[in-house]
Each structure stands twice: as structure tokens, then as C-alpha cells.
Amino acid sequence: MYIASFGLAEKPFAITPDPRYLYLGRQHADALAHLVYGINDAGGFIQLTGEVGTGKTTTIRSLLARSPNNADIALIINPRLTPAEFVQAICEELGVDVSSAAGNGKMLVDLLNRKLLRIHAEGRRAVLIVDEAQNLTAEVLEQVRLLTNLETDSQKLLQIILIGQPELRELLNRNDLRQLAQRVTARCHLQPLARDDTAAYVRHRLRVAGATSDIFTPAGLREVHRRSRGVPRVINVICDRALLGAYTEDRHEVDAALVRRAAGEVYGRALWPAWLPPAAWAGGLLLLLAAAGLAWRFLPAPGFGYLGRHAPARAAVVAPPVAKPKPPPTLAQALAADSGATTADAAFTALFALWNASYAPGPADPCTQAVAQKLNCVTLHSSLAQLRDLKRPAILMLVDDGGAPRQVVLAGIGTDAAELKVGERNVRVPISELSRYWYGDCVVLWRPPSLPVNELRPGMHGPAVHKLRTQLLQASSAPADNAHGFSFDDALTQLVEDFQRAHHLAVDGVAGIETQMLLDAVLAAPGTPLLQSLDKPPVTLAAGAAS
Numbered sequence: 001m002y003i004a005s006f007g008l009a010e011k012p013f014a015i016t017p018d019p020r021y022l023y024l025g026r027q028h029a030d031a032l033a034h035l036v037y038g039i040n041d042a043g044g045f046i047q048l049t050g051e052v053g054t055g056k057t058t059t060i061r062s063l064l065a066r067s068p069n070n071a072d073i074a075l076i077i078n079p080r081l082t083p084a085e086f087v088q089a090i091c092e093e094l095g096v097d098v099s100s101a102a103g104n105g106k107m108l109v110d111l112l113n114r115k116l117l118r119i120h121a122e123g124r125r126a127v128l129i130v131d132e133a134q135n136l137t138a139e140v141l142e143q144v145r146l147l148t149n150l151e152t153d154s155q156k157l158l159q160i161i162l163i164g165q166p167e168l169r170e171l172l173n174r175n176d177l178r179q180l181a182q183r184v185t186a187r188c189h190l191q192p193l194a195r196d197d198t199a200a201y202v203r204h205r206l207r208v209a210g211a212t213s214d215i216f217t218p219a220g221l222r223e224v225h226r227r228s229r230g231v232p233r234v235i236n237v238i239c240d241r242a243l244l245g246a247y248t249e250d251r252h253e254v255d256a257a258l259v260r261r262a263a264g265e266v267y268g269r270a271l272w273p274a275w276l277p278p279a280a281w282a283g284g285l286l287l288l289l290a291a292a293g294l295a296w297r298f299l300p301a302p303g304f305g306y307l308g309r310h311a312p313a314r315a316a317v318v319a320p321p322v323a324k325p326k327p328p329p330t331l332a333q334a335l336a337a338d339s340g341a342t343t344a345d346a347a348f349t350a351l352f353a354l355w356n357a358s359y360a361p362g363p364a365d366p367c368t369q370a371v372a373q374k375l376n377c378v379t380l381h382s383s384l385a386q387l388r389d390l391k392r393p394a395i396l397m398l399v400d401d402g403g404a405p406r407q408v409v410l411a412g413i414g415t416d417a418a419e420l421k422v423g424e425r426n427v428r429v430p431i432s433e434l435s436r437y438w439y440g441d442c443v444v445l446w447r448p449p450s451l452p453v454n455e456l457r458p459g460m461h462g463p464a465v466h467k468l469r470t471q472l473l474q475a476s477s478a479p480a481d482n483a484h485g486f487s488f489d490d491a492l493t494q495l496v497e498d499f500q501r502a503h504h505l506a507v508d509g510v511a512g513i514e515t516q517m518l519l520d521a522v523l524a525a526p527g528t529p530l531l532q533s534l535d536k537p538p539v540t541l542a543a544g545a546a547s
Contacts, residue, residue, distance in 0.1 A: 341423025
């Protein structure tokens, strides 16, 4: 109705999730970057949460519009399903014929696995996006976790992105779902927009709809933020009603009064101007002061009452000002404070020192220097949960706000925070903040029994196989078994698979570098620096320390 009156091509504040209207403020840009990363790179789960109306679905639609041509995407928008129905829905989204396996969970998973292998063989990526994921039952979430076990030797076959309301975070914090939570490698949470972002959001949508000038006055934009509290969906509804109100009054701009009346219609009640409550309080305060002044006139003068004659004069005691503790620096501030402390040389120097090894900055390859000192240098694409299991300090490859690479040493980790060595300082930061700068690339050192480290698999024989069996039995507190000795048989394969399953590794029965490194961490050999746990009293992080 009002489109032509304001020179627009279409309604700018429709509540449908049109990706053209996505306003890429900082937090939505960060969320979209994490989702795009989730499509292009293999890893664990990506989790996006936000309150109702903060733009999660619009962000998804924008993601789908930007998805690469080599990605096959399964979008589940109604997750209130049984585990079998959930797998069947994924198969149908990926074009799998399920007529022969409808309702049979195992057959459905087998069909899905074959489809994922074909997608992988074609050099494509398979991505599962689950919207409204807070509605998933614990049984379906366990099925989701099991789907991440579909993998090749080097890559997960299915990348999973969970989108939901804040209840999703509470759901994943349940103790019985901790295995799933540990596989979340990136978390984003959309907050309501700040006042400046609200104004930019309104102007952005108007420009996309064809506006050539500002329609909302500055006061009108402030009123939009005040009444919507920065929630994009509520902004849309209020602004749409305000434009309609301006049209009916034959006005060509929207001021604060129009926005307030529009918000009153949306909320179903009259809204007072923003200045009225303070004015009412001021009036009440004036009346109170006037009453106090009147009462003072009838009080006895000093010296005539009992206290006036007998009470000794007391000097006013002024409490010394209490200095407020300085808040700890954010990770962004720590990275910006000293760029020289976050170079590769600085990080390797710090990591080598924890192993009582020496590092020579310069052109020499760090991993070559590690091997010369009987250390194995392993580059991983990992998650904080996996690093917690490895119990090893690690160099994290960060990207700062300006896009520059930075390297810091992860020295400790807890449930909600991580401790980083940035040069000579230890900086404790929330894991949610660290996730904004770290995308999973890291370097870990460990000291294997011998170098080079070889993969051990079924059918092999020799002392290395015997040592692997001995270590696995020791890690599981099982009695020694000398009967099978030096042969990598079915019993040893089962031991490896049990160990991998217990520590959230790919279950393939092959003792690769990551499995051997984690086994070494579990046994905590003397002279090994361990990742400090922040969930218990701190210990000194140094060679030979125990966590």
C-alpha cells in the first residue's frame, strides 16, 4: 500500500528470510564466516544460536545462496523426528532412494554412508544443516553424533551445522550429551543489535528496497531501537507499521511519535514517550523535597534538643576510595599489544622451552629442529576438545581482526576458558572469544619411543606392535597379555578400537600418529609437559609436571 508513496520497489520490512536483506554487521558477518568455513572445511560441529528473531534463518538462507558448487547440502527445518526418520530425511535431501529401507535405521545409515562415499569420491562436500535444533531429542542428537563417525582415513564425510535458540546451548551442556558437545569446533551466538546497528539495519533494508533518501528521522531510528530492543524481527514489524502510519497521514518521513504509535499497535498497549517516566520521577522527587523542607521548619533548632545538648561533635569520616580492579585484557587487546610476541618464532621458542628443548629462530624448519631433539612435530586440524584429550600444549594458528596470522601457545584449558602464552605473559580468555580467532589449525610436540613414527595396523608384527599392546593394556588397567606378543591380531585391533572410541577418535582399528600420541598422553610419561586444567587448582606448566 505504501510502496509507491515512498518510491520503493518492494516492501523493505517483510519478515520472510530473504538473503538479499541480510545486514552484515560484525556479529552476523562472523556467524556467516563460520558457516561458510563449515561448508568448505572438514571438522566437527558448527553451532549457531540466537534469541528468537535475531536473524538465524536469514543467515542460513544467505549461506545457501553463497554455498560453493561442490557442496551437497541437506537442510532439515523440522527436526521433531525419531532417529530413523531423521536419517531418512537426510537421505531424501541428498537424493537417496529409501523405498527399500524406510523405517530401518541400520539400512538407512548404510544407504547414507554409501551416498557420502560417492560424494567424497567425486570431490564434493556433504553438509547437513539442522534448523531449530533445540527441538532435537537426546536420542536424535546421539544419532547425529554417530553420523560423524562416517569418515575416510583423512576426512569426515558429513559436516554438520546446528542452528537453534539459546536452549540448544543448554541442551548440549547436559552431561549425557558431553560427547557431542566436545565435537563442537565453532560456536556463534547472535545478540540483538546495538543502537547504531539498528539504525544501519533499517537504512540497509530501505536501500535494498529502492529508497534513495532517509525515510526515518534520527529520533525515529532511536525510537525503533528503544521499542524493539534491537531484535531484527521486531524491528521489521514496527517499521512496517510505522511506514503504513506515515502513508495514511500523507507524511514522507517517519519520526519518533509515529514509531511509538506503531510500536503501541504491535504490543497492543499505549506507550509513553521516553521522556515521561523520568519527568514523573522528577516531579515526585520535587514533591518529596518540598515535604522534607516543610518538615524541617518544625524541627527544634540545634542545641535545644537532647541530642543537641549532649551529643559530642563527630568529625565526618571519609572512606578512602577503593580502586576498581582492572578488567583482564581481551584476546584482541593481547594480540594488538605486541605483534612481536605472536610470531611463529616466538611461539615455537615458548613451546620448545616447555619440552626443555632449544629453538633457533630463523630459516631452519621448526619440525626439523624438533626431530633433531627426538621430538615429533605434528600439524593438526583439531578442536579444543581434542586438544584437551591430547593433554599437550599446542601452538594455535590465529587470525586477528585485521586478517593477519598470529601464533600463541595454548597452555591451559577449562570448561569455559583457555590460558594462552602470549610472549612472556599468560592471558586467560573465554573459549567463546578464542573461537572467533582460531579455526582449528595447530601444532603439537610429543616425544615418541622412536623416530620416525610409523602407523601400526592389523597384520603387522614386531617390537612396536608388542609395545602398543602393552601400553593399551596399561591404559585400560587390564592385566598384561604375553600370549599374543608381537602380532597385530584381532584382539589388538579391538583394544585399539576401544581406546579410540573412549577418546573420541576415528574408530578404525589403526594406531596412527594421533592414536599413539593420545595413548602417550594418557600414560603421562615422565618428562612430559602437560596441558594445565583450569577446572582445578593450577600447577606449574613445565617439563615433568603432572596435571
